[in-house]
Amino acid sequence: MRSYAALREKWENWLSDFDEYLKKQLHLERQQQKKATDEQKQAIENGTYPAAFSMPLSLQFELTGRCNLKCRHCYNRSGDLPPDAMTVERWKEISKEIVKHGGIFECIISGGEPLLLGDGLFDIMDILHDDGTSFMLISNGFSMTNDAIKKLKKYRYRWIQISIDGSTEKIHDELRQVAGSWEKAVNAALMVADAGIPLAIANTMKPETIEDLPEMVRLAYSCGASLLITGEVFPSGRGAINEELLLNNEQRGRFWRLIDEQRNLFAKRMQIQRSMSNRAQLEGVLDLPVSGGIIRPNGDIRLDCIAPFVMGNLAKDSFYEQWQKSRNCWQDQRVKDYIESVDLYSGKSALHQNHVEGDIVL
Ligand code: SF4
Numbered sequence: 001m002r003s004y005a006a007l008r009e010k011w012e013n014w015l016s017d018f019d020e021y022l023k024k025q026l027h028l029e030r031q032q033q034k035k036a037t038d039e040q041k042q043a044i045e046n047g048t049y050p051a052a053f054s055m056p057l058s059l060q061f062e063l064t065g066r067c068n069l070k071c072r073h074c075y076n077r078s079g080d081l082p083p084d085a086m087t088v089e090r091w092k093e094i095s096k097e098i099v100k101h102g103g104i105f106e107c108i109i110s111g112g113e114p115l116l117l118g119d120g121l122f123d124i125m126d127i128l129h130d131d132g133t134s135f136m137l138i139s140n141g142f143s144m145t146n147d148a149i150k151k152l153k154k155y156r157y158r159w160i161q162i163s164i165d166g167s168t169e170k171i172h173d174e175l176r177q178v179a180g181s182w183e184k185a186v187n188a189a190l191m192v193a194d195a196g197i198p199l200a201i202a203n204t205m206k207p208e209t210i211e212d213l214p215e216m217v218r219l220a221y222s223c224g225a226s227l228l229i230t231g232e233v234f235p236s237g238r239g240a241i242n243e244e245l246l247l248n249n250e251q252r253g254r255f256w257r258l259i260d261e262q263r264n265l266f267a268k269r270m271q272i273q274r275s276m277s278n279r280a281q282l283e284g285v286l287d288l289p290v291s292g293g294i295i296r297p298n299g300d301i302r303l304d305c306i307a308p309f310v311m312g313n314l315a316k317d318s319f320y321e322q323w324q325k326s327r328n329c330w331q332d333q334r335v336k337d338y339i340e341s342v343d344l345y346s347g348k349s350a351l352h353q354n355h356v357e358g359d360i361v362l
Contacts, residue, residue: 018253141188231275
């Protein structure tokens with residue numbers, strides 16, 4: 001006969017099992033990051049790796065704060081932002097300046113929705129492309145057209161990333177708040193893959209959709225993706241405001257286990273990546289020279305998407321001058337305190353709400 005005490009014991013074992021599993025995974029993730037950071041520090045000491053970069057290795061261009069979707073989990077609150085201070089002309093000037101000073105290896109193009117810039121997007125990309133830069137383009141796919149794909153085909157990519165938040169229209173459109181957005185995202189993914197451009201699909205899970213992962217993996221594979229990046233809602237921007245979208249540890253444990261299962265099933269066919277924990281990511285760059293940053297639609301140069309620190313502003317000033325002042329920002333005590341305040345599991349900081357409170361100028 002089943003007793004309440006026996007059921008309770010079974011339940012508690014199950015919970016603590018997830019707990020152990022999460023702890024182990026996080027420990028491994030942090031260890032790997034620490035090893036990579038220590039190796040880099042050693043190389044700097046030996047003089048085989050630069051102690052500062054005269055130009056960034058990579059930059060993210062948040063080309064606009066406008067978006068044609070209204071996602072409930074948008075980490076940077078696109079659509080709610082003031083009008084863009086950075087015009088296409090200003091982005092082109094900054095791109096030319098970057099090229100003039102030696103260029104960058106990679107540019108991550110994001111927003112908002114970058115396709116909303118129309119031909120302005122290609123004008124900006126052309127300047128960096130002609131200098132040898134590779135791209136990662138992040139889009140919701142809503143405005144992808146055959147004409148845009150033809151134009152996008154000419155650039156070098158790590159990948160074009162299309163966001164799809166579930167295997168069904170119902171799951172995706174509810175989170176993204178625009179009817180028909182799933183269908184358009186799936187079509188955009190197919191267009192990217194058909195054009196021979198490397199396709200990554202980014203997928204965000206909320207508590208009720210975790211069990212959709214196996215179907216989501218199959219959808220990504222059928223679309224021709226070589227990579228599926230899946231993760232939970234990040235406690236930032238509208239993701240932090242809509243707290244019901246965040247996972248608890250039990251849900252997180254279940255989600256991570258499902259990812260492992262699917263990764264084994266799809267090994268050698270499609271890569272499945274779990275978004276890394278915020279804390280591990282930030283610890284991995286702590287004390288290293290700044291090698292990249294994000295230029296925002298208001299012209300701010302931000303240290304990182306999950307670290308709310310601003311290194312300068314480009315609405316009027318030159319990028320090169322601002323960059324020269326920013327080389328040691330990861331060593332600033334305020335940044336260290338922030339990283340220390342980030343919860344290992346949820347990624348929430350006890351000191352500052354990312355993209356909810358205003359950024360901190362270093
Ligand atoms: S998450 Fe992406 S698609 Fe959604 S509102 Fe934000 S920028 Fe737009």
